[in-house]
Amino acid sequence: MAKYLLLKHYRGAPASVNDVPMDQWTPEEISAHVQYMKDFAARLVKTGEFVDSQALAPEGAWVRYDGEGRPPVTDGPFAETKDLIAGWMVIDVDSYERAVELAGELSAEPGAGGKPIHEWLELRPFMSAEQHTITE
Amino acid sequence: MDEALLRSLTPSVLGILVRRGADFAAAEDAVQDALVKAMSVWPADPPRDPKGWLITAAWHRFLDATRADAARRRREDVVDEEPAPGPAPAVDDTLQLYFLCAHPSLTPSSAVALTLRAVGGLTTRQIAQAYLVPEATMAQRISRAKRTVSGVRFDQPGDVATVLRVLYLVFNEGYSGDVDLAAEAIRLTRQLAAAIDHPEVAGLLALMLLHHARSAARTAPDGSLVPLAEQDRGRWDTRSIAEGVAILQAALVRDRLGEFQAQAAIAALHADAPTAEETDWVQIVEWYDELARLTDSPIVRLNRAVAVGEADGPRAGLAALVALDDSLPRHTAVAAYLHERDGDLTTAARLYAEAALKAPNLAERDHLTRQAARLNTHRRD
Numbered sequence: 159m160a161k162y163l164l165l166k167h168y169r170g171a172p173a174s175v176n177d178v179p180m181d182q183w184t185p186e187e188i189s190a191h192v193q194y195m196k197d198f199a200a201r202l203v204k205t206g207e208f209v210d211s212q213a214l215a216p217e218g219a220w221v222r223y224d225g226e227g228r229p230p231v232t233d234g235p236f237a238e239t240k241d242l243i244a245g246w247m248v249i250d251v252d253s254y255e256r257a258v259e260l261a262g263e264l265s266a267e268p269g270a271g272g273k274p275i276h277e278w279l280e281l282r283p284f285m286s287a288e289q290h291t292i293t294e
Numbered sequence: 295m296d297e298a299l300l301r302s303l304t305p306s307v308l309g310i311l312v313r314r315g316a317d318f319a320a321a322e323d324a325v326q327d328a329l330v331k332a333m334s335v336w337p338a339d340p341p342r343d344p345k346g347w348l349i350t351a352a353w354h355r356f357l358d359a360t361r362a363d364a365a366r367r368r369r370e371d372v373v374d375e376e377p378a379p380g381p382a383p384a385v386d387d388t389l390q391l392y393f394l395c396a397h398p399s400l401t402p403s404s405a406v407a408l409t410l411r412a413v414g415g416l417t418t419r420q421i422a423q424a425y426l427v428p429e430a431t432m433a434q435r436i437s438r439a440k441r442t443v444s445g446v447r448f449d450q451p452g453d454v455a456t457v458l459r460v461l462y463l464v465f466n467e468g469y470s471g472d473v474d475l476a477a478e479a480i481r482l483t484r485q486l487a488a489a490i491d492h493p494e495v496a497g498l499l500a501l502m503l504l505h506h507a508r509s510a511a512r513t514a515p516d517g518s519l520v521p522l523a524e525q526d527r528g529r530w531d532t533r534s535i536a537e538g539v540a541i542l543q544a545a546l547v548r549d550r551l552g553e554f555q556a557q558a559a560i561a562a563l564h565a566d567a568p569t570a571e572e573t574d575w576v577q578i579v580e581w582y583d584e585l586a587r588l589t590d591s592p593i594v595r596l597n598r599a600v601a602v603g604e605a606d607g608p609r610a611g612l613a614a615l616v617a618l619d620d621s622l623p624r625h626t627a628v629a630a631y632l633h634e635r636d637g638d639l640t641t642a643a644r645l646y647a648e649a650a651l652k653a654p655n656l657a658e659r660d661h662l663t664r665q666a667a668r669l670n671t672h673r674r675d
Contacts, residue, residue: 181647181666188664189516196517213659216651 161209161250162257164264165280168216170241175276176269183270194267202249202260213245248284257281298481300332300344301415305485307348308412309387312448316356318394319440322412324356329415331355388413389489393452396460397443404439405460406467411436414482416473424473457486458498458554465502476506487541496545497555503538504561507531519661523570535565556585575605592622600628608635626652627662634669643669 180188202208219234247264251257261279269275304325311321328351332344341347395409407425410416416424422432465479483499511525520526542558560581567573582598585591595618603611611632618625630645646666653659 179647180663181643181650182670183667184671185664185667188660188667189518192518192660193516213656215654 159250159252160254160257160286161248161284162254162261163280163282163284164247164249164261165282166244166246166277167280168242168244170243171278171280174265174269174278176271176273177275178270180269187268187270187272190268190272195264198264198267199247207249207251207256207260209248209250211245211247214243216242216244254283257283297333300329300336300348302481302485303345303348304329304415305388305391305413307345307352309391310349311352311356313387314353316353316360317444318448319437319444320356320359321352322440324352324359325415326411326417327355328352330417386489388485390448390452392457392486392489393450394443394446394448395439396457397446397452398456399442399446400439402460402463404435404442405456406463407432407435408439408443409460409482410464410478413485414478416478420473424467424475454490454492454495458494461486461498462554465505476502476509480506493545493548493550494552494554496541497552497558500538500542500545501554501558501561503534503541504558504565507534507538507565513657517657518664519657521661522564527568530565535562538562539565551584551588553585553588556581556588560585573604575601579605592618596622596625596628600631603632603635608632612636623652623654624649627658630662630665634665639669639673643673 180191183191199208199211217235219232221230221232224231249257249260251260258281261281265277265279266274267277269277307328308321308325311324312318316324325348328348331351332348336344391413392409395412396405400408407421410421410424411418418433418436419429421436422429425432461479461483464482465476467475480499480502483495483502487495487499507530508522508525510531511527511529512520514520538558539562542555542562545555546559560578563574563578563581579598579601582594582601585594586598595614599611599614599618602614612629615625615629615632620626620629626645626649630642630649633639633645634642643666646662646669650659650662650666653662
């Protein structure tokens with residue numbers, strides 16, 4: 159089993175095929191979209207492949223250490239950050255092929271006109287915390 | 295086996311151990327172990343005296359643990375002096391536990407966790423699931439909290455207001471995992487109300503009951519939020535409303551108004567309206583004026599602006615909104631709503647979409663996006 163991160167972007171991903179902002183959809187199309195996401199996660203729980211799913215607020219800030227005894231420096235929030243993560247799903251699957259298959263299904267979530275969004279999702283394998291394989 | 299009944303015995307059993315000389319942290323661990331044991335033993339072999347069974351089991355667990363301790367000899371002196379287990383001042387102990395678990399030296403998240411475990415009798419695992427953190431993290435949070443209050447004397451009087459703030463936090467967390475935190479907060483507030491006669495405790499209990507009464511109507515079958523005005527009022531829990539109103543009325547006649555009683559009064563006025571149109575918004579504005587006087591909270595003034603918009607029209611609501619900082623949470627959502635009521639659908643749609651980006655949770659974000667979509671669809675038709 160290997161864990162993969164499916165990253166959704168607010169910005170920074172290549173444009174999707176059905177690229178219409180959500181507030182221009184009909185309320186029914188939004189409901190269908192939300193339901194699709196829920197059903198997808200529920201199905202992965204059933205297959206034993208779901209690990210975690212979280213959404214992030216769009217506004218954040220940069221923070222860094224600024225030396226002993228000084229408060230950290232914060233910068234932002236930036237409205238124009240090029241790459242902005244909207245949320246993620248973590249899955250635990252048997253193969254890379256399965257991870258790609260699932261990402262493809264998630265990317266087919268319905269959008270404007272009830273048609274699939276074809277949204278680009280970023281697929282990233284986890285580096286395992288321990289060394290499991292015998293190398294010598 | 296009634297798990298709630300078992301858990302309701304937690305504070306008095308813990309209080310008795312502490313009065314027998316056990317330190318709070320060790321006694322709390324022993325009671326937790328006894329609860330876990332009860333859950334596995336009682337279904338097959340229910341005790342005649344559940345509380346006596348728990349006291350004995352917890353006390354033995356405590357002795358086993360302290361015997362294993364380096365301070366064995368000194369602790370055993372405590373055992374020799376053990377008083378005969380007579381009738382215990384359970385009510386006082388319960389109240390003292392609430393004070394200790396909400397002690398001002400604790401951070402809000404620690405006070406919440408400690409209250410749920412030591413007063414509520416929930417397991418660390420249940421609390422961790424409810425707050426979506428790893429069990430090890432929650433275990434550390436609880437043991438750190440116990441260390442923080444280890445120097446506090448058990449019989450020291452506390453401040454009811456700090457306890458109420460903790461219970462309010464538990465209630466507002468709502469529901470995740472297999473524990474309904476809102477229901478648990480109501481149970482703990484009810485138990486507190488039985489231990490102390492205080493109008494604000496009654497006010498908070500009434501507020502929780504009135505709010506919880508609407509919970510079934512607050513969510514549509516697909517999980518989306520249903521705003522108050524659109525809720526099916528037939529799905530409100532009338533028993534819970536009646537109880538909340540009765541508790542509130544008894545508190546209000548004592549003429550010691552506080553913020554929870556004022557909030558409950560607003561909730562009661564909503565509960566009292568057979569339809570959204572029949573809501574007594576003028577009285578609700580008056581209660582918001584009281585609340586603003588009591589708390590000086592900008593959130594209260596934001597909610598007041600909504601009520602003003604209903605009582606005196608959307609223009610009056612927008613005028614009240616102008617005076618408030620627009621970085622307040624939900625300020626944009628309120629502005630969107632008032633502009634829609636005022637007939638400016640273009641501005642309203644833009645503000646709903648903007649508010650969705652600032653929403654604090656997914657349910658609200660989806661709701662606000664839907665509102666924007668509804669207006670945009672309407673304009674296209």
